Structure formats: C-alpha cells, structure tokens
Amino acid sequence: MVPRIARLDSRALIRVTGPDARPFLHNLLTQDVETLAPGHLRFGGLLSPPGRLLFDLFLLGLEDGVLLDVAADRREALLQRLAMYRLRAQVGVEADAGGVFAAWDGEVDGFIPDPRTPALGGRRLGDGVETNATEDDWQAHRLAVGVPDPAADTLSDKTYPIEADFDLLNGIDFQKGCFVGQETTSRMKRRGVIKNRMLPVAFDGPALPFGAEVLNGDLRAGEVLSGRDGAAMALMRLDRIDGDLTVDGRAVTVRRPDWSGLQDEKRARSGLRARLMTD
Structure with missing residues (x-):
C-alpha cells in the first residue's frame, strides 16, 4: 500500500x-x-x-x-x-x-x-x-x-483534558510536577472521577449534527462532536455507553478503540459482576 x-x-x-x-x-x-x-x-x-x-x-x-x-x-x-x-x-x-x-x-x-x-x-x-x-x-x-x-x-472552554483523552494519548506527564491547571487534572486522575470521555461512535447514513444529544433510552448519554458520514466523535457519559443509543431517532454504537483501554475496563466490570453473582 x-x-x-x-x-x-x-x-x-x-x-x-x-x-x-x-x-x-x-x-x-x-x-x-x-x-x-x-x-x-x-x-x-x-x-x-x-x-x-x-x-x-x-x-x-x-x-x-x-x-x-x-x-x-x-x-x-x-x-x-x-x-x-x-x-x-x-x-x-x-x-x-x-x-x-x-x-x-x-x-x-x-x-x-x-x-x-x-x-x-x-x-x-x-x-x-x-x-x-x-x-x-x-x-x-x-x-x-x-x-x-x-x-x-472541544466544547469552548468547558472541556477537561482527561475528557479529551489526553491521559490515554500521552498528552499529560503526571510525574513532571506543576503546570497550569495541574491540581484539578491530577485530582481527577488520582481519584478516578472521570465521568465523561470523547469516544468514536458509528452509525448508518449521513453525518450527525454537531451538538446533537445522544440518548440511552430516555436518558441523556452524550453529545455529538465532529464527524462525517457513518462516524463521529462524541462526549459520552461512561456509565451510559452500553445499551440502545440513539441520536435523533437513529441508532448509534460506541466504539472502544484499542488505545483507550476501555475494552479491559469493560471486561473487568463484567468479571466483577460475575464474581459477585457466584459469591
């Protein structure tokens, strides 16, 4: 090639x-x-x-x-x-x-x-x-x-770097010491209070409108960002990325890229649930 x-x-x-x-x-x-x-x-x-x-x-x-x-x-x-x-x-x-x-x-x-x-x-x-x-x-x-x-x-000046996956994409050195905004960034990572992440979504048909709401049933699950026909980025709530997701009535699916580690996280959650059910 x-x-x-x-x-x-x-x-x-x-x-x-x-x-x-x-x-x-x-x-x-x-x-x-x-x-x-x-x-x-x-x-x-x-x-x-x-x-x-x-x-x-x-x-x-x-x-x-x-x-x-x-x-x-x-x-x-x-x-x-x-x-x-x-x-x-x-x-x-x-x-x-x-x-x-x-x-x-x-x-x-x-x-x-x-x-x-x-x-x-x-x-x-x-x-x-x-x-x-x-x-x-x-x-x-x-x-x-x-x-x-x-x-x-990025949604104006509202987005945290961890929500934009900087920690997963080698964009933050947590060992270097101080930088502007370091306290909040380190606290989010240390405490594991990461509720939202930018993740790719797949769907059939034309591009989804920027800012469109992603729903999980009747619950808000995220917001569409940049995209094109069949694919887009979305800022997603991590506790609502599984299930029947829609945007303006169209079905969408969250992808878990290899670099994200979310596949391992999902397997770990599934394993924990299985152990709890058998204990």
Whole structure:
C-alpha cells in the first residue's frame, strides 16, 4: 500500500527559542519539555488555571528551542497567551511559516511517529513534502482510529483534558510536577472521577449534527462532536455507553478503540459482576 501524505492546513506553527525556552514551556504545559530532545515529538496542552483545555499542541524539540504545532485558527490567541506568561523570561515567541503534514498507511522518511498512538501514522513539521491526499482524507483516518481532535471537538472552554483523552494519548506527564491547571487534572486522575470521555461512535447514513444529544433510552448519554458520514466523535457519559443509543431517532454504537483501554475496563466490570453473582 502506498503511504498517504496530506498537508494539514488546519494546523500552524509557533517557534519558541532562547535560553529559557524549555523551562518556560515546561512550567506551563501538561507535557515534560525539559527532557524533550531535538527531533523528538510530544503531545500536550495548555490549560486554564481551573484545569480546562485551552489549546492542544505538539512539541518538536529543536537545538535552540521548541517548535509548536497548534490549531491555525487559535495560533494568534496562543501567541498572546504565551506573551502574557513570558514576563522576564529570556524567550522569543513568533509565528513560523512552515507547514504541518501527516502520513499514514505506511512509514515515510522524515516523519516522526505520532506520539498519541502509532495507529495514526507519522507527523512532520516544515516544508518540502509532496502530498497525495487531502486533509479530509486524514480526518477520515483519524476518525477510523478513533482519536479526538481537540481543536474540533472541544466544547469552548468547558472541556477537561482527561475528557479529551489526553491521559490515554500521552498528552499529560503526571510525574513532571506543576503546570497550569495541574491540581484539578491530577485530582481527577488520582481519584478516578472521570465521568465523561470523547469516544468514536458509528452509525448508518449521513453525518450527525454537531451538538446533537445522544440518548440511552430516555436518558441523556452524550453529545455529538465532529464527524462525517457513518462516524463521529462524541462526549459520552461512561456509565451510559452500553445499551440502545440513539441520536435523533437513529441508532448509534460506541466504539472502544484499542488505545483507550476501555475494552479491559469493560471486561473487568463484567468479571466483577460475575464474581459477585457466584459469591
């Protein structure tokens, strides 16, 4: 199979350089930046102080700093936010004109494996790449793998990073210490109070409308996010993902992607119920 390569025009770059570039970002972001080696790629986010997701981003280590891959329509807002936090740090923050590319269905030289899950393929930040696919093709692939796109799926500033599966997709380093919003994020993970997650849903027919309610019988079970014909992401209540689910009267089914660990969780719950019934 010939690998597919697409330019992601929905993404843009920010270059952060200077002697304080790594500690500056390290103290802000959910990801460990100080140990990020040149040429290595990590996934993370910038949160609000209460712990809500503001920006998802990829971090590419450079010799003189870090290159950030961010949502194109949010780049200016992130530049302003970083300028607000910069204070006296010896850091340069500027937009970079390079492109963002994704490759899948095979390995391609010059692409770094996507840090969220190898099933997504690879990513490259820069230019000089020939493409043979569109960003719409990439979005279809992403939905097939079942990975959320926080830029498209985040509900304003209401979403917690764990609800967007950052903890399952290598987007949060819980060992690194403080970052903006760290207290709420760590408490949710430590106490296991995760009630909602973004998960892929499958159905027959045309795309479901963004924001449509997912019902489990008569009970609200979730909300549709980005999608296309036959597939979508939805923010789902974990205690209502099993059963007869519908959206506007159409049957939908929640998929449990391999990377999510929800298959093991479901088997564990089933095993616990079986043991309780036999005790």
